[in-house]
Amino acid sequence: MSGPLASESGALPRRGEGDLALQVSDLSFAYGDTPVLEAVSLAIPAGEFAVLLGPNGAGKTTLFSLITRLHDRRRGEIRIGGFDVRRQAVQAHARIGVVFQQPTLDLDLSVAQNLAYHGALHGMAPRQARARAEAQLARVGLAEQRRTRVRQLSGGQRRRVEIARGLLHAPRLLLLDEPTVGLDIASRRDLVEHAHRLCREEGVAVLWATHLIDEVRPGDRVLVLHRGRLLADDRAEELIARLGVDTLGEAFDRLVAEGEAPCA
Amino acid sequence: MRLMPWLHCLRGVVGRELLRFLHQRSRFLAALVRPLVWLFVFAAGFRMALGVAMTEPYQTYILYEVYIVPGLVGMIQLFNGMQSSLSMVYDREMGSMRVLLVSPFPRWYLLLCKLLASTLVSVVQVYVFLAIAWWYGIQAPPLGYLWILPALLVTGFMVGSLGLLLSTFVRQLENFAGIMNFVIFPMFFLSSALYPLWRIREGSYLVYQIAALNPFTQAVEMIRFALYERVNLEAILISVVVTLVLLGLAILGYNPSRGMMARKGGGGD
Numbered sequence: 207m208s209g210p211l212a213s214e215s216g217a218l219p220r221r222g223e224g225d226l227a228l229q230v231s232d233l234s235f236a237y238g239d240t241p242v243l244e245a246v247s248l249a250i251p252a253g254e255f256a257v258l259l260g261p262n263g264a265g266k267t268t269l270f271s272l273i274t275r276l277h278d279r280r281r282g283e284i285r286i287g288g289f290d291v292r293r294q295a296v297q298a299h300a301r302i303g304v305v306f307q308q309p310t311l312d313l314d315l316s317v318a319q320n321l322a323y324h325g326a327l328h329g330m331a332p333r334q335a336r337a338r339a340e341a342q343l344a345r346v347g348l349a350e351q352r353r354t355r356v357r358q359l360s361g362g363q364r365r366r367v368e369i370a371r372g373l374l375h376a377p378r379l380l381l382l383d384e385p386t387v388g389l390d391i392a393s394r395r396d397l398v399e400h401a402h403r404l405c406r407e408e409g410v411a412v413l414w415a416t417h418l419i420d421e422v423r424p425g426d427r428v429l430v431l432h433r434g435r436l437l438a439d440d441r442a443e444e445l446i447a448r449l450g451v452d453t454l455g456e457a458f459d460r461l462v463a464e465g466e467a468p469c470a
Numbered sequence: 471m472r473l474m475p476w477l478h479c480l481r482g483v484v485g486r487e488l489l490r491f492l493h494q495r496s497r498f499l500a501a502l503v504r505p506l507v508w509l510f511v512f513a514a515g516f517r518m519a520l521g522v523a524m525t526e527p528y529q530t531y532i533l534y535e536v537y538i539v540p541g542l543v544g545m546i547q548l549f550n551g552m553q554s555s556l557s558m559v560y561d562r563e564m565g566s567m568r569v570l571l572v573s574p575f576p577r578w579y580l581l582l583c584k585l586l587a588s589t590l591v592s593v594v595q596v597y598v599f600l601a602i603a604w605w606y607g608i609q610a611p612p613l614g615y616l617w618i619l620p621a622l623l624v625t626g627f628m629v630g631s632l633g634l635l636l637s638t639f640v641r642q643l644e645n646f647a648g649i650m651n652f653v654i655f656p657m658f659f660l661s662s663a664l665y666p667l668w669r670i671r672e673g674s675y676l677v678y679q680i681a682a683l684n685p686f687t688q689a690v691e692m693i694r695f696a697l698y699e700r701v702n703l704e705a706i707l708i709s710v711v712v713t714l715v716l717l718g719l720a721i722l723g724y725n726p727s728r729g730m731m732a733r734k735g736g737g738g739d
Contacts, residue, residue, distance in 0.1 A: 210472075210475050211475055211574045211575075274568070274571075274572045275572075276568060276571060276572075295574070295576075296574045296575075296576075297574075298574075299572060299573065299574035300574040302572065304568075304572055306568055306569075310566045310568065310569050312486070312490065312566070314490065314493040314494075315486070315489060315490070315493070319486075319489060322482065322485075323482050323483075323485070323486045324569070325478075325482070326478050326479055326481060326482020326483070326485070327479055327482055327483070327569070327570065327573035327575070327580075328475075328479075328573060328574065329474070329475025329476065329478050329479055329574070329575070330475075330478060331474070331478055332478075
């Protein structure tokens with residue numbers, strides 16, 4: 207199951223790369239003379255939960271903007287499900303779901319109206335969009351609130367609506383940019399849990415950007431981004447073991463300190 | 471590509487804009503009160519000072535109120551166009567522009583949908599205004615109200631594209647007040663909206679020349695003639711060409727690899 211545009215004719219993904227939900231190769235980007243990302247490469251297979259860990263200003267949002275092609279004056283290559291985001295933009299975009307850092311729902315419209323709008327943006331017929339919206343809302347436990355205005359929902363509920371929206375067109379890859387900002391502890395835990403369940407049950411690849419180390423679960427893949435460079439790409443436990451430290455926090459501090467040390 | 475998904479996208483964008491418009495009653499009220507104040511207060515006061523002698527497309531000597539109605543129609547669209555571009559700057563800060571732009575449809579198409587949506591909102595406002603003017607006694611030939619529809623669409627796209635183009639230059643909402651002052655007021659006052667061009671020429675030749683070059687003058691004249699079931703070919707041609715140029719530039723401005731998105735990024739880190 208996927209959005210109506212996912213099947214548009216066009217060149218097929220490169221052979222053997224269709225299993226990779228996201229593939230970023232040697233990506234560099236600068237605002238003017240200020241480099242923001244330097245030679246970032248990563249690949250996320252279907253069904254994997256990857257945490258993009260980095261302090262504020264590390265380049266996480268920029269990476270997401272490049273993946274979603276909000277801007278694209280860059281070097282390097284980005285593929286979604288094997289499709290190049292620049293040359294096969296329709297197919298690539300149809301496979302991405304995004305939850306942005308800032309809330310982006312229309313507060314004065316109902317939950318259902320917000321989702322219907324998103325469905326239309328992906329070329330869905332109203333009936334199809336409605337059916338999928340109901341399924342996704344049930345999944346995030348908000349089926350009852352279909353007709354509620356978004357303004358009346360709590361912060362955690364709004365985030366869940368945004369996740370339902372991001373998944374409406376059945377993407378292969380879900381990008382979440384610091385989705386837990388402003389949420390209480392219980393809502394944060396629910397959200398992290400929900401995202402993991404998506405990976406397990408639906409085979410969606412999740413790239414979860416955060417600066418909060420406690421959102422990493424055992425078994426998660428951790429990508430540490432600092433000052434535009436990828437300092438580590440490993441399972442959380444392996445990273446801890448490799449650096450010979452006790453916690454992920456220490457591992458993170460160590461990596462960042464090494465990353466800041468002057469190059470020999 | 472199949473056609474239906476494109477139509478669903480268009481329907482979705484237009485539907486959202488109309489829904490939002492319905493929810494923002496104060497915006498609708500403001501859009502209506504502004505021209506009505508001009509009509510009831512300004513024009514009534516100037517009626518004594520400014521009768522308008524017979525001039526195309528009018529068949530007789532007309533009251534000043536009658537003269538300024540097409541100009542006020544243009545004003546409604548001008549404000550609406552700027553307001554919707556202001557909301558795009560707002561949307562960009564708030565991120566809902568991103569929601570639009572991550573749609574798989576090509577960006578030019580998404581922007582066209584957005585422009586059509588805001589134009590349709592302005593058309594609704596215009597017809598409500600004209601209905602009130604009709605009740606007030608300013609009545610054009612009935613068919614004229616149908617004739618102006620294409621003129622309203624062109625004008626809506628013109629000012630909407632201009633707004634879109636401006637929104638690519640403006641980084642934050644605070645800067646937008648300046649744009650309003652430097653764009654809306656000169657465009658409106660330096661046009662044939664309030665006084666006929668020949669009248670302006672009597673006052674100042676320089677102002678006349680500026681007003682004659684102002685594309686908003688052409689849009690207003692296009693609407694004025696259409697309202698009286700006449701065709702002003704020159705005004706239509708200039709309006710359409712200006713609209714296409716502005717539209718092209720606006721779309722270029724939103725190109726991910728060239729325009730403001732590349733220069734300024736989408737905010738965040």
